Amino acid sequence: MRIDLHTHSNVSDGTQTPATLVAAAAAARLDVMALTDHDSTAGWAEALSAAKTHGVGLVPGMEISCKTARGVSVHLLCYLHDPLNAALLEEITKAKDARLSRAERMVERLSEDYPLNWDDVSAHVAPGATIGRPHIADALVAAGIVSDRNEAFANILTSHSRYFVSHYAPDPVLAVELVRAAGGVPVFAHPVASARGRVASPGTFHDMIDAGLLGLEVDHRDNPAQGREWLRTLARDNGLLTTGSSDYHGAGKPNLLGENVTAPEVLDLLVAAASGSEAYLP
Incomplete structure (x- = not known):
């Protein structure tokens, strides 16, 4: 099996x-x-x-x-x-709600340097889905800012990035x-x-x-x-x-x-x- x-x-x-x-x-x-x-x-x-x-x-x-x-x-x-x-x-x-507010804050920070807003990220989230950094990564890919999720996490979305929010x-x-x-x-x-x-x-x-x-x-x-x-x-x-x-x-x-x-x-x-x-x- x-x-x-x-x-x-x-x-x-x-x-x-x-x-x-x-x-x-x-x-x-x-x-x-x-x-x-x-x-x-x-x-x-x-x-x-x-x-x-x-x-x-x-x-x-x-x-x-x-x-x-x-x-x-x-x-x-x-x-x-x-x-x-x-x-x-x-x-x-409680954890899901925290993920949502965290994602919103990260997108606010990202929007200061990149052409990205919350609607861009929401377009990659299925109805009722648990939102996370991968959805932000998908929006970055769609905007042509990075080539794939791996590149997004290696640079922009890493926990050491100034855009990161716990x-x-x-x-x-x-x-x-x-x-x-x-x-x-x-x-x-x-x-x-x-x-x-x-x-x-x-x-x-x-x-x-x-x-x-x-x-x-x-x-x-x-x-x-x-x-x-x-x-x-x-x-x-x-x-x-x-x-x-x-x-x-x-x-x-x-x-x-x-x-x-x-x-x-x-x-x-x-x-x-x-x-x-x-x-x-x-």
Whole structure:
């Protein structure tokens, strides 16, 4: 079986609708995929309908953007949680609202130096989507200011840029606790992706494990080889699941569906550990 547990649609910063994404997964000969849009479950229903049409298994999920007390970005994949859980939904809504105000402030700063306004960015955001820097990057590309998202993030949208604005994100330990309380399975996404910026300290890993972390996304293109070995050892020593995924974003990133996959026995354990919602596994 080919199982990819990390993909994004245009409900967050992917470039395909949930239905088109599922069709692409079928074309890539995936047996099972997870939809893990940033801070949103709005694509679940459409993805499920398409999964039934194409005969692709679907694990509904979400990717929660977190931040440690030291300002280190942590992404937490959340699978099969209750999408209506009040406590988790409140925290996610708070983060989404912060993302919106942050994007508006960044565009204000950018407009001082570039021919860019909020309408330009809004044109790249699907209705109800979780807005983020990738949408600003798409507007910069459309305006001819940069050639692609990678160039935008390497220069104009980097966290070291004068245009950058930080935003609220929950502490990863709190996020793990909320996911578990919502019946979901929390898995640390691309946890040693040092090329993206600072990575979490070993102490953060252990704090998250103590809070109920159940897995580590080990096989991901942004985790270096040495880091993957460290993650495998950490997982073995703490009884954690290890997953592999593409982090596919359509045309938004070079990542390909199924470039890393998860073992079927890991999927079985993940599904068995969840109680918030159900996977579709034809």
